[in-house]
Amino acid sequence: xxxxxxxxxxxxxxxxxxxxxxxxxxxxxxxxxxxxxxxxxxxxxxxxxxxxxxxxxxxxxxxxxxxxxxxxxxxxxxxxxxxxxxxxxxxxxxxxxxxxxxxxxxxxxxxxxxxxxxxxxxxxxxxxxxxxxxxxxxxxxxxxxxxxxxxxxxxxxxxxxxxxxxxxxxxxxxxxxxxxxxxxxxxxxxxxxxxxxxxxxxxxxxxxxxxxxxxxxxxxxxxxxxxxxxxxxxxxxxxxxxxxxxxxxxxxxxxxxxxxxxxxxxx
Amino acid sequence: xxxxxxxxxxxxxxxxxxxxxxxxxxxxxxxxxxxxxxxxxxxxxxxxxxxxxxxxxxxxxxxxxxxxxxxxxxxxxxxxxxxxxxxxxxxxxxxxxxxxxxxxxxxxxxxxxxxxxxxxxxxxxxxxxxxxxxxxxxxxxxxxxxxxxxxxxxxxxxxxxxxxxxxxxxxxxxxxxxxxxxxxxxxxxxxxxxxxxxxxxxxxxxxxxxxxxxxxxxxxxxxxxxxxxxxxxxxxxxxxxxxxxxxxxxxxxxxxxxxxxxxxxxx
Numbered sequence: 001x002x003x004x005x006x007x008x009x010x011x012x013x014x015x016x017x018x019x020x021x022x023x024x025x026x027x028x029x030x031x032x033x034x035x036x037x038x039x040x041x042x043x044x045x046x047x048x049x050x051x052x053x054x055x056x057x058x059x060x061x062x063x064x065x066x067x068x069x070x071x072x073x074x075x076x077x078x079x080x081x082x083x084x085x086x087x088x089x090x091x092x093x094x095x096x097x098x099x100x101x102x103x104x105x106x107x108x109x110x111x112x113x114x115x116x117x118x119x120x121x122x123x124x125x126x127x128x129x130x131x132x133x134x135x136x137x138x139x140x141x142x143x144x145x146x147x148x149x150x151x152x153x154x155x156x157x158x159x160x161x162x163x164x165x166x167x168x169x170x171x172x173x174x175x176x177x178x179x180x181x182x183x184x185x186x187x188x189x190x191x192x193x194x195x196x197x198x199x200x201x202x203x204x205x206x207x208x209x210x211x212x213x214x215x216x217x218x219x220x221x222x223x224x225x226x227x228x229x230x231x232x233x234x235x236x237x238x239x240x241x242x243x244x245x246x247x248x249x250x251x252x253x254x255x256x257x258x259x260x261x262x263x264x265x266x267x
Numbered sequence: 268x269x270x271x272x273x274x275x276x277x278x279x280x281x282x283x284x285x286x287x288x289x290x291x292x293x294x295x296x297x298x299x300x301x302x303x304x305x306x307x308x309x310x311x312x313x314x315x316x317x318x319x320x321x322x323x324x325x326x327x328x329x330x331x332x333x334x335x336x337x338x339x340x341x342x343x344x345x346x347x348x349x350x351x352x353x354x355x356x357x358x359x360x361x362x363x364x365x366x367x368x369x370x371x372x373x374x375x376x377x378x379x380x381x382x383x384x385x386x387x388x389x390x391x392x393x394x395x396x397x398x399x400x401x402x403x404x405x406x407x408x409x410x411x412x413x414x415x416x417x418x419x420x421x422x423x424x425x426x427x428x429x430x431x432x433x434x435x436x437x438x439x440x441x442x443x444x445x446x447x448x449x450x451x452x453x454x455x456x457x458x459x460x461x462x463x464x465x466x467x468x469x470x471x472x473x474x475x476x477x478x479x480x481x482x483x484x485x486x487x488x489x490x491x492x493x494x495x496x497x498x499x500x501x502x503x504x505x506x507x508x509x510x511x512x513x514x515x516x517x518x519x520x521x522x523x524x525x526x527x528x529x530x531x532x533x534x
Binding site for chain 1: 438453504
């Protein structure tokens with residue numbers, strides 16, 4: 001007699017930061033049993049555990065030993081220290097990390113079943129994520145566990161792909177440009193506007209259209225602006241407006257030069 | 268007996284590039300009579316004029332002399348040459364340009380009624396613009412013409428604001444960062460992905476969420492990624508991945524440094 005026929009693995013969350021919090025909630029809402037939260041800091045562990053309604057620990061040697069999958073979302077630099085201790089808790093389970101930039105090989109020699117579950121998205125505590133549209137890139141060291149990870153990620157997303165560690169490295173650095181660096185362009189915009197008493201909200205339709213355009217055109221063909229037109233009058237004026245902000249001026253110069261290069265230098 | 272009670276000025280378009288084309292079509296669809304299109308190149312003049320169903324000219328001394336408003340959307344560098352010839356065609360009309368970066372003073376001494384009608388948006392020929400959500404910033408040299416420009420822009424947009432030439436300069440440079448430079452981050456992303464056989468379309472949910480987030484959070488608080496976390500491991504790995512692309516590596520370094528500065532250097 002099976003109470004639930006649907007696939008529903010039990011999960012332990014290792015970490016309680018932005019990624020662990022959003023992933024944990026999503027799997028919880030999808031009906032998975034979250035057996036425990038581990039975090040080095042009691043406050044974060046407690047907050048996420050209470051949110052989900054499960055126990056927590058700050059002691060890596062006391063992590064629950066009955067879960068199907070252990071999902072590790074910790075700062076990359078602590079992984080080498082934590083993982084060897086973590087795998088001791090359950091020698092039969094599947095262990096995965098969620099870092100775009102970390103190779104699957106970090107698990108090699110530590111345990112038998114391991115992989116990567118990389119949700120390519122920008123997570124902030126203050127904002128709920130619609131996982132349905134998040135692209136997941138998965139990798140495992142066996143065909144069976146690749147299948148298990150695909151089914152697991154498919155519980156919360158319709159966009160699940162296999163990707164090698166090498167491909168994932170390039171997905172991650174590309175995402176840094178499209179997300180983190182694009183967002184910093186918004187930050188500089190906000191800084192320039194607020195220095196002159198102008199509201200950032202006026203930019204939102206432009207920001208939205210800029211993002212929407214690349215659904216339909218390649219970014220290079222969607223490019224507009226003074227650098228694209230090679231309009232030196234305007235670029236020189238803009239640089240002189242940035243006299244008091246030499247670092248922003250340097251970015252203006254280099255990005256404009258790079259735009260020229262991408263446009264083929266011949267317009 | 269008035270046939271049309273609604274406000275509906277007649278317009279001449281000076282220029283037939285992206286801005287003139289999109290604005291011209293929008294005013295035409297809003298019921299304004301477009302009396303003529305002028306462009307230096309016959310092909311562009313003809314294409315836009317046929318699209319709207321009006322005459323065109325390539326001779327600045329033969330421009331229609333009966334319009335209420337002349338809207339100038341030309342490359343900034345040709346304005347000083349063209350405007351003195353253009354105003355001869357109609358001494359009573361209102362003349363405006365659409366350039367974010369050009370002061371209203373470019374009209375000074377040329378004619379009596381003048382101003383600026385700046386639609387802050389990114390225009391590509393291949394893509395229709397929803398003007399309803401475009402922010403227009405207007406300026407005129409009299410209260411009456413400010414009112415006329417407000418009513419005119421309001422025919423096609425719900426977001427019409429007055430802005431001085433000084434404010435508009437900062438709106439324009441800010442838009443270069445939020446739109447043109449953000450788009451170039453997408454271009455670099457696409458370049459890195461396609462060099463490794465990965466599809467740019469996988470990035471679209473991330474790009475959308477990055478734009479959507481700043482509707483709800485300030486860009487600085489929405490910032491995520493290795494530079495925000497000061498994760499030198501990942502940043503060093505990314506820089507070594509860009510060994511063959513020194514210009515992109517330099518952008519990576521400078522933008523990451525600038526993100527650190529905006530985050531307060533203290534995390």
